[in-house]
Amino acid sequence: MPSTPPTPSLFKRLLLTGAAGTLGRELRPRLKAHCEVLRVSDRLDLGAADAGEETMPAALEDAGAVLALLDGVDAVVHLGGVSVEGPFEPILQANIVGVYHLYEAARKQRVRRIVFASSNHVTGFYRQDEVIDARAPLRPDGYYGVSKAFGENLAQFYFDRHGIETVSLRIGSALPEPKDRRMLATWLSFGDLERLVVASLTAPVVGHSVVYGMSDNATRWWDNRCAHHIGYRPQDSSERFRAAAQARQPTLDADDPVTRYQGGAFVTRGPYE
């Protein structure tokens, strides 16, 4: 009997930025199945290149380095940058200047699709008793959320002006398990993160699409009705962690902004001086 030929890789060369971060380390081995070569990049130590990988350290603030990073790349999964709320200057450099360098490099190197790690914090000032979809006006809950809103706007502009497609992933809480009651709504398992990224890379037509990155949780504040064309089907749910999360937080103060708003603790961070 003839042996089944291996599934051809979808991409010749895929770039993963932020590969040394928490989500980057999760996606790095998982994305290798979807490309012939995975180019991994970060400003931090990437370790040795594994089979099927090439390492290219780069700082997003360095336009020349980012241009070289996108040379010969079919598509990008952009996780790089600051991933939490904090003072403005580092966020400005990595998330605003850095994402501009990324899109300019994509234009010059003719990269056609980017999966952009945005964040639920672009809408963190909606209340936890509201359900929103991707058409809701943005309500960032800090400089970090503002920087991700900039990234989404830039993605829209580069699609309208240059035809570069992006899926902006408003990632919830991508952790091994939900740590508190808020995360029963925001949790995204690592398996579902992989499914979401792969669906975003492979959906035939995305233009600039926005999708909330959450698992199939029973409690939900986000409605992905505008993103059905991506074909993301979450397979995990936070429900099995509910009892533990409730035991950890038996009572909640409804007047506390951390409880009231979807962004949780991010909404109270700062000012920084």
Ligand code: 15L
């Ligand atoms: C994020 O955007 C952060 O990167 C992550 O550290 C979590 O805090 C997450 O949001 C969240 O909202 O739980």
